[in-house]
Amino acid sequence: MAVPAPDLAVLRQLGERVRPLSAAAERVLPVPEALAGLLPLGGLGRGTTVATAGSAASSLALALAGPATMAGSWCAIVGVADLGLLAAAELGVDLGRTLVVADPGPAGWAPTVASLLDAVEVVLVRPGHAITPTTRRRLVARARDRGSVLVHVGGRVTVWAEAPDLTVTAGASRWEGIGEGHGRLRARQVEVAVAGRRGADRPRRASLWLPGPDGRIALASPAPSAATGEPATPAALREVG
Template sequence: MFDTGWVAVPAPDLAALRQLGERVRPLSAAAERVLPVPPAFAGLIPQGGLVRGSTVATGGSAATSLALALAGPATAAGSWCAVVGLAHLGLLAAAELGVALERTLLIAEPAPQEWAGTVAALLDAVDVVLVQPAQSITPTVQRRLVARARDRGSVLVQAGGRAEVWAALPDLTVTAGRSRWEGLGVGHGRLRARRVEVEVAGRRGAVRPRRAELWLPGPEGQIALAAPAAPVVGVVDGPAAPAVALRDAG
């Protein structure tokens, strides 16, 4: 049964993915055009959440954590999330960042020639799809995936990796800068919290980048503001910023 725990689906079983989509898609609120994000991100992201039909890329020192944190509230609200590849993903860490594992699909890394079809089928089936493509995505394939996401109201999230694999920039880029862990003393203690500088930029409403320092997670395991959001000094309205390198992280 798909509703009793996380499901691992071997790629590229597209028929199984389409069947799954017929079962889980009604759980999403199709009329809602914005998927919720942690309140700490509300002042950083235009419209206060992930706009259905959009593309998002996370990068920097905590790329995977950012992607999971952004997806967490949507799964808690009843949406389903699919993770394609990302063999290094830790389910405990995902749960601690708010991801509902009982509504999370883990998809084995598809063969290069089957990657696009697998992701397209998942965009049909669930609300949030996390990917980390290793091969370059052609403009034709990217346009097809973006059109599928817009048609179905899904959100495609690149969780770290190389930004240049895509032919065009995403709608939203969420990048982790400097980060530091707290809790360790001199020869004793344990990692209890991490402060991360987060910058959000992109197109349309996100042309003017904004930056804040977040707990990811905080001492009590929460995602919260450590320092208020503010515009990045020296940036003016204009064309979207050039592509940035997104490197793998935890």
């Protein structure tokens, strides 16, 4: 019996379609829909490390952590004392499942992060001091072991001895709603690029509303690789007044 040659395009399409499903909630924490398409697993892979960088690093980190907390996971913020928690709530983080250790001190930093990696799903950090390779390895191993996600929020990623599994970088931002002496900041479009190891070696990018005019995170334009069609959020919805 002749076996018909597999239609690779169809197979790839099918694979693409089943991918997020096979990455069941057990292994992947949910992220905003607009970001899911950029991440190789369609979410935050449990046990991985992620860094955010660029002009919207803090917003990106909060946005990434948000849906997981809404789904019942806990989030901890260690040593990022100036992170805006009002913004966190607006970007979808459930403050009812958020713990903050504002200043654990240089000596207490690593044990604190380790303890929290044991207990909560997402730990946001921005170490203010250099991390020894041993400490880093231990924390990364702890995250992998416990299935939690270590997120480095902006700042100098070089304090880590080696690159994280994923780096989510915000490129140029464009603000809407503000003019020269009038209006106010209403919405921001930002170019987001995702690069890293483990299936993310080919960088993916997209333009994102962070947040959009309606306060939500949305795709402003699809990824350039599939760049056709119009922007996801119509800009005509701008509010006046």
